[in-house]
Amino acid sequence: MATTDAAAVKRRPRPLSPHLSIYRLTMTMAMSIAHRITGAGLYVGVLLLAWFLIAASTDATTFGVFSAFIESIIGRLVLFGSTWALFHHLIGGIRHFVWDAGYGMDAPLRDQLAWATLVGGFALTIVVWAIGYAVR
């Protein structure tokens, strides 16, 4: 009798709690995953810094190889992407500090903060690259 009960329990699917695929995507959700993705991107992007420092500590020829890469189209794209990820992640982190302090969690403001992360990340990236090209 106990075995038939166990079989009956097995046949009936267990209730599941709603997960990501159930909910409509909101701006705060999108920026949450963007924070994680940019963080993971920077985890790899920081290798550029290591390469730069090791090259600068070795000799002019090794440094030249790094310089040639960073000045190439691919190098510039990687650096541009890393700049954006850095600023996006930086502003996202500040947004988390605002939330940790207990502010900005109400309906309009939390979405505005999420939008500010997205817009601010691109804006700072463009400003810094404009400065980079202007001071040459």
Place this chain on the structure above:
Amino acid sequence: MANDSDGLRTPLGRVRFLGAARNGTGEAWLMHVTSLALIPLTLYFVWLVLDLLHMDYNGVREELGRPLPAILLLAFIIAGAVHMELGMRSIIVDYVHGRSRAWALAANTCFCALLALACVYAALRIGFT
């Protein structure tokens, strides 16, 4: 009653220091401290990169050999390495299950430690040679 012997203990008192959540607070704290430190350090780092951008090999070495850029760069590297170790750890704990989680966590720690050591070694070598 099962809890007669604990009659005077609160539910919190009975579970305190027993559960798994013993070092979670330390990790969260360290994540917040490195985050806070990285706000000014990142802004300085971007400033430094803009400064170095159009310098040649000797100019870069001279700039990174000065005390202030060197010290702030070292601080950026160390805070960054701890921060990325903790961040990747939370990603691994969320998505990697079973035995491979231990390997992933170990690989993460080793990668971040090696990266930090390589950067610190190179930065000091620029300053001292």
